[in-house]
Amino acid sequence: FAERDYGINNLVKPLYDPLPLAKLTETNVYHMRACRTKSEDVAGNGYRIYPKVDNPNEGQKEIIEEFINSQPESLMEIFKKLQYDKETTGYFCMEIAREFNKFDGKVNLINHIPSYTMRIHKSGNKYCQKQNNKKVWFRNFNYGKDVMLFTGEETEINQDRNICGNEIIWSINYTPRSHFYGVPDVIPAIGAIAGDISRRNY
Numbered sequence: 465f466a467e468r469d470y471g472i473n474n475l476v477k478p479l480y481d482p483l484p485l486a487k488l489t490e491t492n493v494y495h496m497r498a499c500r501t502k503s504e505d506v507a508g509n510g511y512r513i514y515p516k517v518d519n520p521n522e523g524q525k526e527i528i529e530e531f532i533n534s535q536p537e538s539l540m541e542i543f544k545k546l547q548y549d550k551e552t553t554g555y556f557c558m559e560i561a562r563e564f565n566k567f568d569g570k571v572n573l574i575n576h577i578p579s580y581t582m583r584i585h586k587s588g589n590k591y592c593q594k595q596n597n598k599k600v601w602f603r604n605f606n607y608g609k610d611v612m613l614f615t616g617e618e619t620e621i622n623q624d625r626n627i628c629g630n631e632i633i634w635s636i637n638y639t640p641r642s643h644f645y646g647v648p649d650v651i652p653a654i655g656a657i658a659g660d661i662s663r664r665n666y
Contacts, residue, residue: 482553507543554646565625
């Protein structure tokens, strides 16, 4: 993202540039292993489906299992990637898509979006992804208006679903310094990592 993106599009600038933070795992094996281990511990140990009532409906269970099995990759892999982003950059972005792209349709897809490619709008209602100089927009999960996919314009529910952005669940590693972006736990150790790299090169 260039500086003009923040001025023109009212996107909020992160406290720390997420791309160098994402690359930091490539320079320090201990940091990389810590992020991977924490991601595995949070999201890599499998899951079970538990009923919330005494006499569960087997049909409901089948619907849930069908949803889980229809994802492009396993839920564990998706959640591990999301958590890894949160460990490395301080936040993650989960894309939510609905059946036939209906505004309030049944959720039929969840997906990982690399956090370094995403920025949040100052309204907190929408997000912009930029890759290869192309921008697309998303709306906040369950936000009451549509957000146009290519312009970010907010409208009432639009009949042409092909030009409407999907939804995002945005989760941060809390810091009191920002309502929009989190801070990864590695920030206080960056000096030590830089020192280790300097000693190694010397």
